[in-house]
Amino acid sequence: MIYNQILVRFGDLTLKGKNQRDFLHRLYDLVALKMQGLKVTIENTHDRIYIHLNGEEVAEVQRRLEYVSGISSYSLVVRCENDLQIMKQTALELMKDIVSKETTFKVETKRSNKNYPLHSMEVTKQIAGYVLANHNLLRVDVHHPEVTLHVELKGNACYLYNAEYRAMGGYPVGVAGKGLLMLSGGIDSPVAGYLAMKQGIEIECVHFESTPLTSIESAQKVMDLVKIMARYAPKNKINLHMVPFKELHMALLEHIPESYTITIMRRMMYRIASQLAERKNCLCIVNGESVGQVASQTLRSMHTINSVTTIPVLRPLCTYDKQEIILLSRRMQCYDISIKPFEDCCTVYVPKAPATAPRLDKCEVFEKSFDFSSMVDAAVEQTNSITISVDSDIDLSLLGLEVREVLQELKNK
Numbered sequence: 324m325i326y327n328q329i330l331v332r333f334g335d336l337t338l339k340g341k342n343q344r345d346f347l348h349r350l351y352d353l354v355a356l357k358m359q360g361l362k363v364t365i366e367n368t369h370d371r372i373y374i375h376l377n378g379e380e381v382a383e384v385q386r387r388l389e390y391v392s393g394i395s396s397y398s399l400v401v402r403c404e405n406d407l408q409i410m411k412q413t414a415l416e417l418m419k420d421i422v423s424k425e426t427t428f429k430v431e432t433k434r435s436n437k438n439y440p441l442h443s444m445e446v447t448k449q450i451a452g453y454v455l456a457n458h459n460l461l462r463v464d465v466h467h468p469e470v471t472l473h474v475e476l477k478g479n480a481c482y483l484y485n486a487e488y489r490a491m492g493g494y495p496v497g498v499a500g501k502g503l504l505m506l507s508g509g510i511d512s513p514v515a516g517y518l519a520m521k522q523g524i525e526i527e528c529v530h531f532e533s534t535p536l537t538s539i540e541s542a543q544k545v546m547d548l549v550k551i552m553a554r555y556a557p558k559n560k561i562n563l564h565m566v567p568f569k570e571l572h573m574a575l576l577e578h579i580p581e582s583y584t585i586t587i588m589r590r591m592m593y594r595i596a597s598q599l600a601e602r603k604n605c606l607c608i609v610n611g612e613s614v615g616q617v618a619s620q621t622l623r624s625m626h627t628i629n630s631v632t633t634i635p636v637l638r639p640l641c642t643y644d645k646q647e648i649i650l651l652s653r654r655m656q657c658y659d660i661s662i663k664p665f666e667d668c669c670t671v672y673v674p675k676a677p678a679t680a681p682r683l684d685k686c687e688v689f690e691k692s693f694d695f696s697s698m699v700d701a702a703v704e705q706t707n708s709i710t711i712s713v714d715s716d717i718d719l720s721l722l723g724l725e726v727r728e729v730l731q732e733l734k735n736k
Protein backbone atom coordinates (compact mmCIF):
# COMPACT_ATOMS: atom_id res chain seq x y z
CA MET A 324 0.00 0.00 0.00
CA ILE A 325 1.60 3.19 -1.19
CA TYR A 326 -0.69 5.68 0.61
CA ASN A 327 0.84 7.37 3.63
CA GLN A 328 -1.98 9.71 4.69
CA ILE A 329 -5.72 10.24 4.66
CA LEU A 330 -6.99 13.64 3.63
CA VAL A 331 -10.24 14.39 5.45
CA ARG A 332 -12.62 17.07 4.12
CA PHE A 333 -15.37 18.85 6.07
CA GLY A 334 -17.33 20.16 3.11
CA ASP A 335 -18.67 23.68 2.95
CA LEU A 336 -18.65 25.34 6.30
CA THR A 337 -21.79 27.38 6.18
CA LEU A 338 -21.48 28.12 9.87
CA LYS A 339 -19.87 31.41 10.76
CA GLY A 340 -17.79 32.90 13.57
CA LYS A 341 -17.88 31.17 16.92
CA ASN A 342 -19.98 28.29 15.60
CA GLN A 343 -17.36 27.51 13.03
CA ARG A 344 -14.61 27.42 15.66
CA ASP A 345 -16.75 25.21 17.84
CA PHE A 346 -17.49 22.94 14.88
CA LEU A 347 -13.79 22.56 14.07
CA HIS A 348 -12.71 21.85 17.61
CA ARG A 349 -15.39 19.24 18.06
CA LEU A 350 -14.41 17.63 14.80
CA TYR A 351 -10.71 17.55 15.71
CA ASP A 352 -11.58 15.99 19.08
CA LEU A 353 -13.94 13.48 17.50
CA VAL A 354 -11.39 12.30 14.94
CA ALA A 355 -8.73 12.00 17.66
CA LEU A 356 -11.13 10.01 19.86
CA LYS A 357 -12.15 7.59 17.14
CA MET A 358 -8.50 6.98 16.17
CA GLN A 359 -7.45 6.25 19.75
CA GLY A 360 -5.20 3.23 20.10
CA LEU A 361 -3.98 3.34 16.49
CA LYS A 362 -0.47 4.26 15.34
CA VAL A 363 -1.72 7.29 13.41
CA THR A 364 -0.94 10.94 14.09
CA ILE A 365 -3.36 13.69 13.25
CA GLU A 366 -2.60 17.06 11.69
CA ASN A 367 -5.40 19.60 12.03
CA THR A 368 -5.59 22.56 9.66
CA HIS A 369 -8.32 25.16 9.19
CA ASP A 370 -9.81 23.49 6.12
CA ARG A 371 -8.95 19.79 6.44
CA ILE A 372 -7.46 17.11 8.61
CA TYR A 373 -4.55 14.91 7.59
CA ILE A 374 -4.27 11.53 9.24
CA HIS A 375 -0.68 10.28 8.97
CA LEU A 376 -0.94 6.52 8.76
CA ASN A 377 2.53 5.73 10.19
CA GLY A 378 2.15 2.20 8.84
CA GLU A 379 -1.32 1.66 10.38
CA GLU A 380 -3.72 -0.63 8.54
CA VAL A 381 -5.71 1.65 6.27
CA ALA A 382 -8.92 -0.42 6.36
CA GLU A 383 -9.13 0.01 10.11
CA VAL A 384 -8.74 3.78 9.84
CA GLN A 385 -11.43 3.85 7.14
CA ARG A 386 -13.77 1.77 9.30
CA ARG A 387 -13.41 4.23 12.14
CA LEU A 388 -13.93 7.25 9.90
CA GLU A 389 -17.45 5.88 9.30
CA TYR A 390 -18.23 6.94 12.87
CA VAL A 391 -17.28 10.59 12.55
CA SER A 392 -20.15 12.95 11.80
CA GLY A 393 -19.15 16.25 10.21
CA ILE A 394 -16.79 14.71 7.67
CA SER A 395 -18.03 15.05 4.11
CA SER A 396 -15.44 12.94 2.32
CA TYR A 397 -11.90 11.65 2.47
CA SER A 398 -9.16 10.36 0.18
CA LEU A 399 -6.25 8.04 0.65
CA VAL A 400 -3.27 10.12 -0.46
CA VAL A 401 0.43 9.93 -1.04
CA ARG A 402 2.09 13.03 0.29
CA CYS A 403 5.46 13.99 -1.14
CA GLU A 404 7.67 17.05 -1.54
CA ASN A 405 6.52 19.52 -4.19
CA ASP A 406 9.71 19.02 -6.18
CA LEU A 407 8.64 18.21 -9.76
CA GLN A 408 11.00 15.25 -10.16
CA ILE A 409 9.78 13.68 -6.92
CA MET A 410 6.14 14.33 -7.86
CA LYS A 411 6.58 12.60 -11.22
CA GLN A 412 8.22 9.59 -9.64
CA THR A 413 5.58 9.35 -6.88
CA ALA A 414 2.75 9.64 -9.41
CA LEU A 415 4.25 6.78 -11.39
CA GLU A 416 4.58 4.62 -8.28
CA LEU A 417 0.97 5.31 -7.33
CA MET A 418 -0.28 4.38 -10.80
CA LYS A 419 1.83 1.21 -10.76
CA ASP A 420 0.31 0.34 -7.42
CA ILE A 421 -3.30 0.70 -8.52
CA VAL A 422 -3.29 -0.22 -12.24
CA SER A 423 -2.62 -3.80 -13.31
CA LYS A 424 -4.61 -3.99 -16.56
CA GLU A 425 -5.11 -1.68 -19.55
CA THR A 426 -6.67 1.49 -18.21
CA THR A 427 -7.49 5.01 -19.36
CA PHE A 428 -6.49 7.91 -17.15
CA LYS A 429 -6.05 11.62 -16.86
CA VAL A 430 -4.20 13.91 -14.47
CA GLU A 431 -5.93 16.84 -12.77
CA THR A 432 -3.90 19.40 -10.88
CA LYS A 433 -5.08 21.89 -8.29
CA ARG A 434 -2.63 24.54 -7.18
CA SER A 435 -3.66 26.13 -3.87
CA ASN A 436 -0.07 27.23 -3.36
CA LYS A 437 -0.11 30.19 -5.72
CA ASN A 438 3.63 30.75 -5.27
CA TYR A 439 4.43 27.47 -6.93
CA PRO A 440 6.50 28.32 -10.04
CA LEU A 441 4.53 26.13 -12.50
CA HIS A 442 0.88 26.56 -13.44
CA SER A 443 -1.48 23.64 -12.94
CA MET A 444 -1.69 22.89 -16.68
CA GLU A 445 2.07 22.62 -16.86
CA VAL A 446 2.21 20.31 -13.83
CA THR A 447 -0.51 18.13 -15.36
CA LYS A 448 1.37 17.91 -18.67
CA GLN A 449 4.67 17.04 -17.04
CA ILE A 450 3.26 14.38 -14.74
CA ALA A 451 0.93 12.79 -17.30
CA GLY A 452 3.77 12.68 -19.86
CA TYR A 453 6.13 11.01 -17.43
CA VAL A 454 3.59 8.44 -16.20
CA LEU A 455 2.50 7.62 -19.76
CA ALA A 456 6.07 7.09 -20.90
CA ASN A 457 6.87 4.73 -18.04
CA HIS A 458 3.67 2.71 -17.60
CA ASN A 459 2.74 0.52 -20.56
CA LEU A 460 -0.87 -0.22 -19.54
CA LEU A 461 -2.07 3.38 -19.55
CA ARG A 462 -3.79 5.48 -22.18
CA VAL A 463 -4.97 9.08 -21.78
CA ASP A 464 -8.68 9.85 -21.99
CA VAL A 465 -9.50 13.34 -20.74
CA HIS A 466 -13.29 12.96 -21.11
CA HIS A 467 -14.17 9.60 -19.55
CA PRO A 468 -11.07 8.26 -17.82
CA GLU A 469 -11.28 5.15 -15.68
CA VAL A 470 -8.77 6.66 -13.27
CA THR A 471 -8.27 10.33 -12.45
CA LEU A 472 -4.98 11.05 -10.78
CA HIS A 473 -5.44 14.15 -8.65
CA VAL A 474 -2.40 16.26 -7.90
CA GLU A 475 -2.86 18.91 -5.26
CA LEU A 476 -0.22 21.49 -4.42
CA LYS A 477 -0.80 22.91 -0.99
CA GLY A 478 1.72 24.56 1.34
CA ASN A 479 5.08 22.96 0.77
CA ALA A 480 3.63 19.59 -0.06
CA CYS A 481 2.06 17.70 -2.93
CA TYR A 482 -0.84 15.30 -2.39
CA LEU A 483 -1.61 12.61 -4.93
CA TYR A 484 -4.80 10.56 -4.89
CA ASN A 485 -7.16 8.70 -7.18
CA ALA A 486 -10.43 8.35 -5.26
CA GLU A 487 -12.73 10.29 -2.97
CA TYR A 488 -14.90 8.37 -0.51
CA ARG A 489 -18.16 9.78 0.82
CA ALA A 490 -18.30 9.95 4.60
CA MET A 491 -21.12 10.41 7.11
CA GLY A 492 -21.63 14.14 6.38
CA GLY A 493 -23.62 16.44 8.66
CA TYR A 494 -22.13 18.12 11.72
CA PRO A 495 -19.87 16.90 14.52
CA VAL A 496 -22.03 15.20 17.10
CA GLY A 497 -22.68 17.44 20.10
CA VAL A 498 -22.47 20.75 18.25
CA ALA A 499 -26.27 21.06 18.19
CA GLY A 500 -26.93 20.19 21.84
CA LYS A 501 -28.56 17.12 23.30
CA GLY A 502 -31.71 15.13 22.50
CA LEU A 503 -33.48 12.19 24.13
CA LEU A 504 -33.97 9.26 21.75
CA MET A 505 -36.95 6.98 22.34
CA LEU A 506 -35.31 3.66 21.65
CA SER A 507 -37.33 0.53 21.06
CA GLY A 508 -35.72 -2.73 20.03
CA GLY A 509 -36.90 -2.29 16.44
CA ILE A 510 -35.26 -1.23 13.21
CA ASP A 511 -36.33 2.39 13.09
CA SER A 512 -35.30 4.07 16.30
CA PRO A 513 -31.53 3.31 16.15
CA VAL A 514 -31.54 4.75 12.63
CA ALA A 515 -33.35 7.84 13.92
CA GLY A 516 -30.61 8.10 16.56
CA TYR A 517 -27.91 7.80 13.91
CA LEU A 518 -29.47 10.58 11.84
CA ALA A 519 -29.82 12.81 14.89
CA MET A 520 -26.14 12.31 15.74
CA LYS A 521 -25.24 12.95 12.11
CA GLN A 522 -26.99 16.29 12.40
CA GLY A 523 -24.87 17.19 15.44
CA ILE A 524 -27.28 16.13 18.21
CA GLU A 525 -25.73 14.22 21.08
CA ILE A 526 -28.22 11.63 22.30
CA GLU A 527 -29.27 9.96 25.50
CA CYS A 528 -31.68 7.03 25.14
CA VAL A 529 -34.89 6.16 26.91
CA HIS A 530 -36.46 2.72 26.77
CA PHE A 531 -39.80 1.72 28.24
CA GLU A 532 -39.51 -1.82 29.48
CA SER A 533 -42.42 -3.94 30.57
CA THR A 534 -40.71 -7.10 31.78
CA PRO A 535 -42.04 -9.66 32.39
CA LEU A 536 -44.94 -8.75 30.08
CA THR A 537 -42.24 -8.44 27.48
CA SER A 538 -39.24 -10.71 27.33
CA ILE A 539 -36.06 -9.86 29.15
CA GLU A 540 -34.22 -10.38 25.87
CA SER A 541 -35.81 -7.25 24.45
CA ALA A 542 -34.01 -5.25 27.16
CA GLN A 543 -30.79 -6.99 26.17
CA LYS A 544 -31.41 -6.02 22.55
CA VAL A 545 -31.78 -2.40 23.51
CA MET A 546 -28.47 -2.43 25.35
CA ASP A 547 -26.77 -4.11 22.39
CA LEU A 548 -28.14 -1.40 20.11
CA VAL A 549 -26.91 1.39 22.39
CA LYS A 550 -23.47 -0.18 22.38
CA ILE A 551 -23.38 0.06 18.59
CA MET A 552 -24.72 3.62 18.56
CA ALA A 553 -22.00 4.59 21.06
CA ARG A 554 -19.50 4.24 18.20
CA TYR A 555 -20.81 7.54 16.86
CA ALA A 556 -21.07 9.30 20.20
CA PRO A 557 -18.74 11.86 21.73
CA LYS A 558 -16.64 10.03 24.35
CA ASN A 559 -17.76 6.71 22.78
CA LYS A 560 -20.59 6.28 25.27
CA ILE A 561 -24.31 6.91 25.65
CA ASN A 562 -26.59 7.09 28.68
CA LEU A 563 -29.54 4.74 28.63
CA HIS A 564 -32.57 5.36 30.84
CA MET A 565 -34.66 2.25 31.45
CA VAL A 566 -38.17 3.21 32.49
CA PRO A 567 -40.12 0.53 34.39
CA PHE A 568 -43.30 0.56 32.37
CA LYS A 569 -45.02 -2.64 33.44
CA GLU A 570 -47.39 -1.11 36.00
CA LEU A 571 -48.54 1.60 33.64
CA HIS A 572 -48.81 -0.89 30.83
CA MET A 573 -51.07 -3.15 32.88
CA ALA A 574 -53.20 -0.23 34.03
CA LEU A 575 -53.65 0.86 30.43
CA LEU A 576 -54.73 -2.61 29.38
CA GLU A 577 -57.23 -2.65 32.22
CA HIS A 578 -58.70 0.85 32.07
CA ILE A 579 -58.51 2.04 28.47
CA PRO A 580 -60.76 0.83 25.65
CA GLU A 581 -58.81 -1.45 23.39
CA SER A 582 -58.83 0.76 20.30
CA TYR A 583 -57.20 3.58 22.30
CA THR A 584 -54.58 1.65 24.28
CA ILE A 585 -51.73 2.32 21.84
CA THR A 586 -52.58 6.02 21.50
CA ILE A 587 -52.72 6.51 25.22
CA MET A 588 -49.69 4.33 25.88
CA ARG A 589 -47.77 6.58 23.56
CA ARG A 590 -49.11 9.70 25.26
CA MET A 591 -47.76 8.26 28.52
CA MET A 592 -44.39 7.57 26.90
CA TYR A 593 -44.21 11.13 25.60
CA ARG A 594 -45.06 12.50 29.05
CA ILE A 595 -42.36 10.44 30.72
CA ALA A 596 -39.83 11.22 27.99
CA SER A 597 -40.56 14.96 28.33
CA GLN A 598 -39.89 14.87 32.07
CA LEU A 599 -36.69 12.91 31.60
CA ALA A 600 -35.57 15.22 28.79
CA GLU A 601 -35.92 18.18 31.08
CA ARG A 602 -33.96 16.47 33.85
CA LYS A 603 -31.16 15.47 31.50
CA ASN A 604 -30.96 18.87 29.76
CA CYS A 605 -32.14 17.46 26.46
CA LEU A 606 -33.66 20.08 24.17
CA CYS A 607 -35.75 17.69 22.12
CA ILE A 608 -37.14 14.19 21.90
CA VAL A 609 -36.13 12.09 18.90
CA ASN A 610 -38.01 8.99 17.76
CA GLY A 611 -38.32 6.59 14.87
CA GLU A 612 -41.81 7.44 13.73
CA SER A 613 -42.46 7.55 10.02
CA VAL A 614 -45.68 8.99 8.65
CA GLY A 615 -48.22 6.34 7.81
CA GLN A 616 -46.13 3.33 8.88
CA VAL A 617 -48.58 2.06 11.52
CA ALA A 618 -51.85 3.19 13.13
CA SER A 619 -50.08 5.29 15.76
CA GLN A 620 -48.13 7.10 13.07
CA THR A 621 -50.91 8.60 10.98
CA LEU A 622 -50.78 12.40 11.08
CA ARG A 623 -53.93 12.45 13.17
CA SER A 624 -52.44 10.00 15.67
CA MET A 625 -49.23 11.97 15.86
CA HIS A 626 -51.21 15.14 16.44
CA THR A 627 -53.21 13.61 19.28
CA ILE A 628 -50.17 11.96 20.85
CA ASN A 629 -47.87 14.94 20.49
CA SER A 630 -50.28 17.31 22.21
CA VAL A 631 -49.16 16.12 25.67
CA THR A 632 -45.84 17.94 25.32
CA THR A 633 -44.39 21.23 24.13
CA ILE A 634 -40.84 19.98 23.76
CA PRO A 635 -39.86 19.63 20.08
CA VAL A 636 -40.23 16.04 18.86
CA LEU A 637 -37.87 15.30 15.99
CA ARG A 638 -38.71 12.46 13.65
CA PRO A 639 -35.73 12.08 11.35
CA LEU A 640 -37.42 9.18 9.53
CA CYS A 641 -40.79 10.83 8.99
CA THR A 642 -40.49 10.74 5.20
CA TYR A 643 -38.37 7.60 4.83
CA ASP A 644 -39.73 4.36 3.48
CA LYS A 645 -38.79 1.05 5.06
CA GLN A 646 -36.20 0.14 2.42
CA GLU A 647 -34.26 3.35 2.96
CA ILE A 648 -34.36 2.78 6.71
CA ILE A 649 -33.13 -0.81 6.37
CA LEU A 650 -30.23 0.33 4.21
CA LEU A 651 -29.06 2.68 6.96
CA SER A 652 -29.73 0.08 9.64
CA ARG A 653 -27.44 -2.36 7.81
CA ARG A 654 -24.80 0.30 7.31
CA MET A 655 -24.79 0.88 11.07
CA GLN A 656 -24.67 -2.88 11.69
CA CYS A 657 -27.82 -2.68 13.80
CA TYR A 658 -30.07 -4.64 11.48
CA ASP A 659 -29.20 -8.15 12.65
CA ILE A 660 -29.85 -7.15 16.26
CA SER A 661 -33.03 -5.23 15.45
CA ILE A 662 -34.68 -8.13 13.66
CA LYS A 663 -34.21 -10.57 16.52
CA PRO A 664 -37.75 -11.62 17.31
CA PHE A 665 -38.44 -10.34 20.81
CA GLU A 666 -41.53 -8.33 21.44
CA ASP A 667 -41.47 -4.92 23.12
CA CYS A 668 -44.30 -3.09 24.80
CA CYS A 669 -45.75 -1.83 21.53
CA THR A 670 -45.89 -5.31 20.07
CA VAL A 671 -47.52 -7.25 22.91
CA TYR A 672 -51.28 -7.07 23.21
CA VAL A 673 -51.62 -5.13 20.01
CA PRO A 674 -55.30 -4.22 19.65
CA LYS A 675 -57.07 -5.77 16.69
CA ALA A 676 -58.43 -2.43 15.51
CA PRO A 677 -56.34 0.46 16.84
CA ALA A 678 -57.79 3.90 16.21
CA THR A 679 -56.11 5.50 13.21
CA ALA A 680 -57.78 8.84 13.88
CA PRO A 681 -57.87 9.00 17.70
CA ARG A 682 -59.64 12.03 19.11
CA LEU A 683 -57.99 14.25 21.65
CA ASP A 684 -61.20 14.82 23.64
CA LYS A 685 -61.73 11.08 23.97
CA CYS A 686 -58.15 10.55 25.15
CA GLU A 687 -58.67 13.17 27.82
CA VAL A 688 -61.85 11.50 29.03
CA PHE A 689 -60.26 8.03 29.14
CA GLU A 690 -57.21 9.34 30.96
CA LYS A 691 -59.44 10.82 33.69
CA SER A 692 -60.86 7.38 34.48
CA PHE A 693 -57.78 6.42 36.45
CA ASP A 694 -54.90 8.12 38.25
CA PHE A 695 -52.32 7.69 35.53
CA SER A 696 -50.43 10.84 36.34
CA SER A 697 -49.01 9.56 39.62
CA MET A 698 -47.92 6.42 37.76
CA VAL A 699 -46.15 8.60 35.22
CA ASP A 700 -44.32 10.41 38.02
CA ALA A 701 -43.44 7.12 39.72
CA ALA A 702 -42.05 5.70 36.48
CA VAL A 703 -39.82 8.77 36.10
CA GLU A 704 -38.60 8.44 39.70
CA GLN A 705 -37.87 4.73 39.33
CA THR A 706 -36.02 5.07 36.06
CA ASN A 707 -32.72 3.23 36.11
CA SER A 708 -29.90 5.01 34.25
CA ILE A 709 -26.79 3.29 32.97
CA THR A 710 -23.94 4.34 30.72
CA ILE A 711 -23.00 2.05 27.86
CA SER A 712 -19.73 2.48 26.03
CA VAL A 713 -18.30 0.90 22.89
CA ASP A 714 -16.44 -1.63 24.97
CA SER A 715 -18.97 -2.29 27.74
CA ASP A 716 -19.67 -5.91 28.53
CA ILE A 717 -23.38 -6.03 27.96
CA ASP A 718 -25.00 -7.99 30.68
CA LEU A 719 -28.54 -7.82 32.01
CA SER A 720 -27.24 -7.27 35.51
CA LEU A 721 -26.40 -3.74 34.36
CA LEU A 722 -30.08 -3.04 34.65
CA GLY A 723 -30.14 -3.41 38.40
CA LEU A 724 -31.83 -5.48 41.00
CA GLU A 725 -35.41 -5.41 39.85
CA VAL A 726 -34.67 -6.87 36.46
CA ARG A 727 -32.32 -9.44 37.97
CA GLU A 728 -35.22 -10.67 40.05
CA VAL A 729 -37.35 -10.94 36.96
CA LEU A 730 -34.60 -12.90 35.33
CA GLN A 731 -34.48 -15.26 38.26
CA GLU A 732 -38.24 -15.67 38.17
CA LEU A 733 -38.05 -16.59 34.50
CA LYS A 734 -35.30 -19.08 35.16
CA ASN A 735 -37.31 -20.71 37.93
CA LYS A 736 -40.33 -21.21 35.69
Ligand code: ATP
Pocket residue numbers: 504505506507508509510511512513529530531532609610611612616617619667668669
Ligand atom coordinates in the same frame (compact mmCIF):
# COMPACT_ATOMS: atom_id res chain seq x y z
P1 ATP B 1 -39.10 0.73 15.75
O1 ATP B 1 -38.71 -0.06 14.57
O2 ATP B 1 -38.09 1.78 16.12
O3 ATP B 1 -39.52 -0.13 16.91
P2 ATP B 1 -41.80 0.95 14.87
O4 ATP B 1 -42.00 1.24 13.46
O5 ATP B 1 -41.93 -0.43 15.37
O6 ATP B 1 -40.40 1.54 15.33
P3 ATP B 1 -43.56 1.88 16.96
O7 ATP B 1 -43.41 0.63 17.71
O8 ATP B 1 -44.91 2.41 16.72
O9 ATP B 1 -42.88 1.89 15.55
O10 ATP B 1 -42.75 3.00 17.67
C1 ATP B 1 -42.51 4.24 17.09
C2 ATP B 1 -41.37 4.88 17.83
O11 ATP B 1 -41.69 5.03 19.21
C3 ATP B 1 -40.11 4.05 17.82
O12 ATP B 1 -39.34 4.26 16.66
C4 ATP B 1 -39.41 4.52 19.07
O13 ATP B 1 -38.78 5.75 18.82
C5 ATP B 1 -40.57 4.75 20.01
N1 ATP B 1 -40.81 3.57 20.85
C6 ATP B 1 -41.66 2.55 20.64
N2 ATP B 1 -41.60 1.64 21.63
C7 ATP B 1 -40.69 2.09 22.52
C8 ATP B 1 -40.17 1.61 23.76
N3 ATP B 1 -40.56 0.46 24.29
N4 ATP B 1 -39.24 2.35 24.38
C9 ATP B 1 -38.81 3.51 23.85
N5 ATP B 1 -39.27 4.01 22.69
C10 ATP B 1 -40.19 3.32 22.03
Ligand code: MG
Pocket residue numbers: 507508509667669
Ligand atom coordinates in the same frame (compact mmCIF):
# COMPACT_ATOMS: atom_id res chain seq x y z
MG1 MG C 1 -41.33 -0.89 17.58
